[in-house]
Amino acid sequence: MESLxxxxxCFPQLLNTSCRKIHYPIVTSFLIRALLxxxxxxxxxxxxxxxxxxxxxxQLHTPTNFLLLSLAVSDFLISFLMLFxxxxxxxxxFLGDIVCALYYFMDYTITSASIGTMVxxxxxxxxxxxxxxxxxxxxxxxxxxxxxxxxxxCSAIFQxxxxxxxxxxxxxxxxCFGQCTVVxxxxxxxxxxxxxxLGPVSVVVVLYIRVFSVVVSQSRAxxxxxxxxxxxxxxxVSTLKxxxxxxxxxxxxxxxxxxxxxxxFCYILAGQSASVGTSSTFVIVxxxxxxxxxxxxxxxxxxxxxxxxxxxxxxxKILKADYRDINMQ
Numbered sequence: 001m002e003s004l005x006x007x008x009x010c011f012p013q014l015l016n017t018s019c020r021k022i023h024y025p026i027v028t029s030f031l032i033r034a035l036l037x038x039x040x041x042x043x044x045x046x047x048x049x050x051x052x053x054x055x056x057x058x059q060l061h062t063p064t065n066f067l068l069l070s071l072a073v074s075d076f077l078i079s080f081l082m083l084f085x086x087x088x089x090x091x092x093x094f095l096g097d098i099v100c101a102l103y104y105f106m107d108y109t110i111t112s113a114s115i116g117t118m119v120x121x122x123x124x125x126x127x128x129x130x131x132x133x134x135x136x137x138x139x140x141x142x143x144x145x146x147x148x149x150x151x152x153x154c155s156a157i158f159q160x161x162x163x164x165x166x167x168x169x170x171x172x173x174x175x176c177f178g179q180c181t182v183v184x185x186x187x188x189x190x191x192x193x194x195x196x197x198l199g200p201v202s203v204v205v206v207l208y209i210r211v212f213s214v215v216v217s218q219s220r221a222x223x224x225x226x227x228x229x230x231x232x233x234x235x236x237v238s239t240l241k242x243x244x245x246x247x248x249x250x251x252x253x254x255x256x257x258x259x260x261x262x263x264x265f266c267y268i269l270a271g272q273s274a275s276v277g278t279s280s281t282f283v284i285v286x287x288x289x290x291x292x293x294x295x296x297x298x299x300x301x302x303x304x305x306x307x308x309x310x311x312x313x314x315x316x317k318i319l320k321a322d323y324r325d326i327n328m329q
Contacts, residue, residue, distance in 0.1 A: 010092035010178030019176035022091035029089070035286065036086050039293055043079035046296035047072045053309035056318060059328045060305060063144045064128075064250075067121050068299070070148045071253075074114040075292035081107055082289050093180035100180040101163055109159040111261075112196045116151035118257055119200045120144065121250055122207040129211050158195070162188055197265045204254055212251065249302040253295055260291035 011018040024032065050072035054065045084103050087093065093100055124144070128135050163182065263284045299306040305328040312318045312326075 010090075010094075017177045019091060019178040022089075024089075032089060033086060036082050036089075039286075039289060040079050040082040043082070043289070043293040044076055047076040047079065047292065049310055049313060050296055050299060050306065051076060052313055052318070053306060056324060057305075057309060057328055058325055060309070061141065063139045063141055064121075064124055066141065066144050066148065067117055067124060070117045070151070071114060071121075071295060074110050074117065075295055077106070077110050078114075078289060078292045081110070085285060085289070088180060092178045094178070095180075101182060103180070104182050105159055105163045108162070108192070108196070109155050112155035112159060113152045114257070115196060115200045115261075116155060117148065118254055119203050120147055120151065122204045122211075122254065125211050125250055126207045129214050155196075158192075162192060193265070201258065201262075204258075208251055208254060215248070249298065252298050252302070256294050256298065257291055260287050260294070264288040 008020050008023075009018040010021060051069060054060045054069040054072070081103070087095070124139055127139055131138075264287070267284050296306075300310070308328055309318075312323060317323050
């Protein structure tokens with residue numbers, strides 16, 4: 001009886017202070033581990049293709065693509081956080097308190113930077129569709145690079161301040177040995193919820209409602225003009241269609257992000273632990289991580305330049321110096 005009880009403990013040598021393992025049915029445990037084991041490397045691989053494509057080919061150095069690059073970097077990093085969720089699957093943490101606090105810091109920093117990037121994508125599409133004449137002078141590469149850098153820096157600073165006490169008192173939040181959790185004050189938690197989620201998501205939703213209302217009105221204008229189109233009008237119509245296609249594609253990225261991330265933050269808002277510690281949190285956490293896997297699939301479906309760059313990367317033609325300036329359209 002005593003040996004069975006010890007087998008249920010994360011650290012059998014600490015009978016009175018060790019956390020107990022979480023036991024799943026064998027099939028459930030296998031499916032969870034198999035899913036995380038497949039999603040993690042695939043997410044890393046697909047987002048690395050996006051990073052290499054935009055970084056290498058000069059024609060892809062556009063303001064919008066730099067935003068996609070920032071998003072791909074965050075998705076690539078999230079793929080490694082999935083490995084920590086596999087460690088937490090049975091409710092036991094063996095990597096120490098400092099690594100636990102660092103894991104939460106990275107998780108929230110990357111997520112905050114992703115949400116900030118989504119806001120920048122929404123602003124980019126808003127200016128491109130609603131004020132196209134000022135787009136080239138407003139959304140320059142330099143300005144967006146600075147904005148992306150500030151987004152990541154501010155996310156890291158804010159989360160560093162937020163988890164400052166967790167790094168100082170690594171054992172204060174633990175109720176048993178082998179637990180990975182952090183406790184934050186209500187004020188800090190609400191500030192993070194407003195600044196990192198509710199505020200940015202509200203901005204994203206408002207901007208995209210405006211963008212798609214303009215897209216609908218412009219689509220109707222194109223249909224009415226298509227019968228009597230001149231060369232000049234043809235170029236204008238082609239430009240409008242290109243911008244609408246980009247807005248629709250990035251709109252899908254934003255919608256997929258909201259669908260995957262909102263349940264995660266709502267669960268945290270309810271005061272629950274955001275890790276695969278119980279079966280009730282599994283679907284929410286996996287859905288959150290699935291967003292990083294879905295984004296490259298959206299690019300592959302709607303962006304011809306991404307499909308072409310993948311072929312060049314896989315066939316190693318990317319190693320040829322003259323291919324860096326190749327036409328990617």
